[in-house]
Amino acid sequence: MTTRRAPSRIIPRAFPGIKPDEIEELIARSKVRSYTPGSILCQENAVEDTFYMILEGEVEVTKVINNAEKRLLKTLGPGDFFGEMALIHNAPRAATVTARTSLTTLELDKASFDRVLKNSSSIAMAMVSEISERLRTNDQMAVEDLRMRAGELAQAYQKLAEQELARREFLTNIAHELRTPLMVALGYLQMIQNGVLSGDQLSAGIETISRNIQQIATLVNDILFLQELDLVLPDFQKVDMNQVARAVIERYEDKARERGVILRFTPTPNLPPAWGDFKSLERALMALVDNAIKFSPKGGDVEIRIIAEPETLLIDVHDHGIGIPKENLRKIFDRFYHLDKHEENLFSGIGLGLAITRQVIEQHHGSLEVVSEPEHGTTFTIILKRADHPHSSA
Numbered sequence: 001m002t003t004r005r006a007p008s009r010i011i012p013r014a015f016p017g018i019k020p021d022e023i024e025e026l027i028a029r030s031k032v033r034s035y036t037p038g039s040i041l042c043q044e045n046a047v048e049d050t051f052y053m054i055l056e057g058e059v060e061v062t063k064v065i066n067n068a069e070k071r072l073l074k075t076l077g078p079g080d081f082f083g084e085m086a087l088i089h090n091a092p093r094a095a096t097v098t099a100r101t102s103l104t105t106l107e108l109d110k111a112s113f114d115r116v117l118k119n120s121s122s123i124a125m126a127m128v129s130e131i132s133e134r135l136r137t138n139d140q141m142a143v144e145d146l147r148m149r150a151g152e153l154a155q156a157y158q159k160l161a162e163q164e165l166a167r168r169e170f171l172t173n174i175a176h177e178l179r180t181p182l183m184v185a186l187g188y189l190q191m192i193q194n195g196v197l198s199g200d201q202l203s204a205g206i207e208t209i210s211r212n213i214q215q216i217a218t219l220v221n222d223i224l225f226l227q228e229l230d231l232v233l234p235d236f237q238k239v240d241m242n243q244v245a246r247a248v249i250e251r252y253e254d255k256a257r258e259r260g261v262i263l264r265f266t267p268t269p270n271l272p273p274a275w276g277d278f279k280s281l282e283r284a285l286m287a288l289v290d291n292a293i294k295f296s297p298k299g300g301d302v303e304i305r306i307i308a309e310p311e312t313l314l315i316d317v318h319d320h321g322i323g324i325p326k327e328n329l330r331k332i333f334d335r336f337y338h339l340d341k342h343e344e345n346l347f348s349g350i351g352l353g354l355a356i357t358r359q360v361i362e363q364h365h366g367s368l369e370v371v372s373e374p375e376h377g378t379t380f381t382i383i384l385k386r387a388d389h390p391h392s393s394a
Helices: 005-014 020-028 084-089 110-119 121-193 199-231 241-258 278-294 353-363
Strands: 031-035 040-042 050-056 059-065 069-076 096-099 103-109 237-239 262-265 274-276 301-308 312-319 367-373 377-385
Touching: 005 020, 005 050, 005 103, 020 103, 020 110, 050 110, 103 110, 121 199, 237 241, 237 278, 241 262, 241 278, 241 301, 241 312, 274 278, 274 377, 278 301, 278 312, 278 353, 278 377, 353 367, 353 377
Parallel strands: 262 301
Antiparallel strands: 031 103, 040 096, 050 103, 059 069, 059 096, 237 274, 301 312, 312 377, 367 377
16 A cells, blocks of 8 residues: 555545646655554644545544534545645644544645645645535534524523522512411410410410421421531431331321321331431431322322332332322422412422432432322332442442
């Protein structure tokens, strides 16, 4: 391949009509080089000064689109050339060229390239044609790139607008959830201070104050808990999820009874431990059970099931409540998302429960899945690593 005969056969394919003496001049001013597969001849955005003609083998021409996607523009073979754009415009390479196979090229530096162009009309015409085509291709890619960027900006703007609206609704909900129990508690306190209540009325008033103060404390604790999750990573240990479920059932039995909902849980025998933090996992499961009770009809039931898989534990919380519309499934774990009304039913809360659960499970390197059908119920599934699995503590 280093003989003069091979270039003399290839060059006329790249530059039709080239004269024999022009071929000789091109060969005389060039160097023949060989490359192994994977070698990079031109690097996108690099400033280089070599013109290449392929004598044997193939190269791939690629370009990074939208700062992320590497796109194959074309494959070049014997008789094709590349690298002339940077020499003519004294600009960085527009694309990356990589040897696809074993490769042999004829190469010219800038000074030799300029002299050949000056003396060869056929090469100059071929260059003009090729450059026009490549500029047209680059323009089309630039337009596509701009179109993609415009779409991304529009999506980002829409997301920011949705987040700002959600933030305002979140702050409004917090103000409402704090103001209502505060006003009730303050009203009863004033009546007690003025001696208006006595006997059973006094006891009932104190109970109402206590319940509303507890509601305020729960809300504040939820907000602080989310903040702590962002800042503090707990020490993980072996956790008995049967014990976690029992603790949650005991905590929510009264609330379920008040709403006419039945809580069901049957411990799983010989259940292997999960890897995590007991209090955090209890809080995550509490949020799911609280949510299930809230959206269950009177007389319905909420069931906790735990299933041991070879490497994981699955903790299901299943209800037969109002369900979740498909278009809302992607929003329910957002910190600001809150459903306050369904048909004639009003629901309290500010929507932090599911956000807490997701945050806890992600911190445990687990996952949280949901399956729901409107008017037929919802199943949330927590997936945690087993503590007895070799890679669980990684």
